[in-house]
Amino acid sequence: xxxxNQMQVDLGHLLAFDPYHHFPxxxxxxxxxxxxxxxxxxxxxxxxxxxLFNLTSTEALEGxxxxxxxxxxxxxxxxxxxxPKPPTKWELFAKSKGIQKRKKNKVLWDEQTDSWKRSYGYDxxxxxxxxxxxxxxxxxxxxxxxxxxxxEEKKKRVEKTEKNRLQNxxxxxxxxxxxxxxxxxxxxxxxxxxxxxxxxxxxDELGSVAGLAATATASGGKFDKKVAGEKPVKHQGKHRKxxxxxxxxxxxxxxxxxxxxVLNKLMAKNSHEILNVxxxxxxxxxxxxRDGRNQKGRSSFDSSSKLKPNGKPMKGDKKSPxxxxxxxxSHGGGSKKGKAE
Amino acid sequence: xxxxxxxxxxxxFEKLLKFIGNNLKNIVESPARRYxxxxxxxxxxxxxxxxxxxxxNISQKNLVAMGTCVGRFxxxxxxxxxxxxxxxxxxxxxHKVWLK
Numbered sequence: 001x002x003x004x005n006q007m008q009v010d011l012g013h014l015l016a017f018d019p020y021h022h023f024p025x026x027x028x029x030x031x032x033x034x035x036x037x038x039x040x041x042x043x044x045x046x047x048x049x050x051x052l053f054n055l056t057s058t059e060a061l062e063g064x065x066x067x068x069x070x071x072x073x074x075x076x077x078x079x080x081x082x083x084p085k086p087p088t089k090w091e092l093f094a095k096s097k098g099i100q101k102r103k104k105n106k107v108l109w110d111e112q113t114d115s116w117k118r119s120y121g122y123d124x125x126x127x128x129x130x131x132x133x134x135x136x137x138x139x140x141x142x143x144x145x146x147x148x149x150x151x152e153e154k155k156k157r158v159e160k161t162e163k164n165r166l167q168n169x170x171x172x173x174x175x176x177x178x179x180x181x182x183x184x185x186x187x188x189x190x191x192x193x194x195x196x197x198x199x200x201x202x203x204d205e206l207g208s209v210a211g212l213a214a215t216a217t218a219s220g221g222k223f224d225k226k227v228a229g230e231k232p233v234k235h236q237g238k239h240r241k242x243x244x245x246x247x248x249x250x251x252x253x254x255x256x257x258x259x260x261x262v263l264n265k266l267m268a269k270n271s272h273e274i275l276n277v278x279x280x281x282x283x284x285x286x287x288x289x290r291d292g293r294n295q296k297g298r299s300s301f302d303s304s305s306k307l308k309p310n311g312k313p314m315k316g317d318k319k320s321p322x323x324x325x326x327x328x329x330s331h332g333g334g335s336k337k338g339k340a341e
Numbered sequence: 342x343x344x345x346x347x348x349x350x351x352x353x354f355e356k357l358l359k360f361i362g363n364n365l366k367n368i369v370e371s372p373a374r375r376y377x378x379x380x381x382x383x384x385x386x387x388x389x390x391x392x393x394x395x396x397x398n399i400s401q402k403n404l405v406a407m408g409t410c411v412g413r414f415x416x417x418x419x420x421x422x423x424x425x426x427x428x429x430x431x432x433x434x435x436h437k438v439w440l441k
Binding site for chain 2: 246
């Protein structure tokens with residue numbers, strides 16, 4: 001009945017399997033079960049070790065080295081079968097419209113140069129950018145650049161395709177049918193929301209960041225050992241920004257703004273020093289009138305005011321010696337600070 | 342040649358304010374021929390706009406001076422007035438004394 005009571009040993013997996021084992025009677029207690037299992041297990045391990053030592057070994061530093069043979073048992077699949085991709089937006093559209101896929105040639109005959117040219121890529125057949133003359137249409141507005149417009153349109157198209165590609169990938173990722181190379185790629189898809197994919201860092205940005213890191217030492221990176229091929233930092237020191245030397249026809253708006261700002265600030269700060277002649281004159285007049293009123297007493301005040309219809313004392317009565325034009329410098333005009341500092 | 346930045350302009354204007362006072366407005370915003378301040382090396386020049394535009398065609402190495410030099414910035418960042426700005430100051434001074 002049992003022709004072989006040998007164990008199946010698979011040295012590739014270091015596996016020993018006894019298919020003919022059965023418990024003669026159900027074990028009565030847990031300890032008995034454990035002891036029985038251990039004894040059976042020891043026999044299996046012994047079989048594996050016997051097999052290992054029977055293999056040809058080579059001498060290595062640590063001891064005898066053995067190369068395991070190929071495994072004979074087939075293990076079940078670790079990962080699931082690849083799920084079918086969801087149809088992309090274009091595929092859905094093509095299906096609904098009944099558009100068939102057509103085989104395209106990689107090279108096409110170019111009439112103009114009489115040669116075989118690629119259908120896409122460098123030096124392609126109908127390159128949009130190679131057209132030397134674009135005829136103006138009635139709908140074109142004067143002053144527009146049709147070449148620039150074409151470039152813009154192309155850019156927009158490229159952006160649109162990129163966006164659609166990402167959307168398709170996101171759909172596939174939702175189901176779990178993302179192609180494996182995309183999962184491992186550096187451009188990770190955003191988990192939530194519709195963010196744009198993370199931008200690649202340009203060489204300049206990396207350079208500036210590297211420069212910042214290099215100078216972030218106690219001595220400003222002066223005595224650090226440079227790695228082979230490391231170029232010196234480009235913008236060393238503070239990067240100051242200045243307005244252009246001549247904007248428009250000499251003085252531009254920005255410069256005017258700046259000077260006005262500074263001027264107003266300074267004027268405001270020193271306004272107590274700057275003499276406002278008109279104000280000084282009126283203040284003086286008012287003061288004089290008040291003094292005059294108090295000194296002469298009530299009677300004179302009444303008589304002088306009765307003569308005038310308004311009842312006000314005459315204006316311009318006392319001609320002040322300071323009534324001069326504001327501009328053109330006023331000398332000795334009540335200035336407390338006599339000399340120029 | 343370059344423009345003065347804000348800090349530099351404040352320093353220059355403050356210095357001029359001490360001598361000129363309120364008439365600084367005349368200098369900075371003269372309506373007839375617009376004038377502006379420019380820095381070449383560390384000297385501040387008071388140049389007319391037309392001249393400035395033409396001076397931009399001269400390279401920095403070859404440009405010596407333009408307009409009137411009102412002063413210069415020292416190594417420590419202080420601003421000193423020079424003698425060439427006397428004409429400008431005299432026209433707009435705060436306090437004048439006439440001698441017989």
